[in-house]
């Protein structure tokens with residue numbers, strides 16, 4: 517494309533709330549054969565709220581609520597935000613913690629002032645630490661996951677105390693935007709750190725057959741690389757720190773405007789609105805630019 521066409525393309529993009537940082541993305545966009553979408557914050561609104569909460573019978577709820585809230589207050593994960601909000605509303609008082617650590621892809625751990633270790637995270641974390649989980653809670657967890665909710669567990673190093681279901685609404689634009697991409701002949705994939713059951717339920721709701729759950733940030737980048745090795749031109753769309761490696765690896769990188777600074781820094785295109793229709797629009801803009809719009 518001529519420098520003038522590029523300038524026009526970037527200008528048209530801006531009018532549609534699509535900020536394009538470089539000419540290369542604009543020129544490559546129309547060649548994209550595969551689009552990878554992150555789930556949380558990209559396909560979904562990224563505003564999780566608690567829908568179900570179940571305590572184990574023997575749990576001292578007052579004391580444990582304080583611990584759970586205080587742990588999640590130290591985490592930057594959107595799921596943590598939903599939990600903190602709920603307990604704040606209930607007037608739960610925070611407690612001091614010693615030690616707080618994130619466990620990549622699984623959750624967080626912390627120790628309270630009595631020296632008791634606690635964990636908050638997914639089933640993998642619970643299994644990994646060999647923490648006891650009773651059948652009744654597993655049954656609940658499975659049911660909620662089938663409803664496309666994310667299930668997390670709160671436990672000491674010995675037993676699970678609570679199971680929490682968190683739902684994140686699918687954006688109203690997701691299904692239609694994905695259909696548009698598929699109709700263009702593009703392969704569309706969804707990747708998420710969330711568990712496979714939840715991934716499956718969300719994928720089904722938006723009409724996707726290609727999806728993968730329980731992926732680590734580095735897995736997302738490897739997934740991109742693998743498609744590239746097969747000759748695909750890959751666009752990655754994401755909003756989180758956990759998407760930044762994959763964004764850096766992709767041929768065309770698209771960040772959601774509400775996303776983390778790192779994702780926006782790495783990506784060459786930023787979507788100001790969270791509307792997923794901007795993705796097919798950005799790719800069409802590229803075709804127009806290369807053909808020389810005026």
Ligand code: ADP
Nearest residue numbers: 591593596621622623636637638668708709710
């Ligand atoms: P993603 O945000 O794409 O799900 P992450 O690697 O950030 O990927 O997290 C993977 C999983 O680990 C989450 O889906 C959740 O189950 C669990 N997790 C991470 N951080 C927390 C937290 N602060 N509280 C509860 N669960 C968490």
Ligand code: MG
Nearest residue numbers: 554556557756
């Ligand atoms: Mg995300």
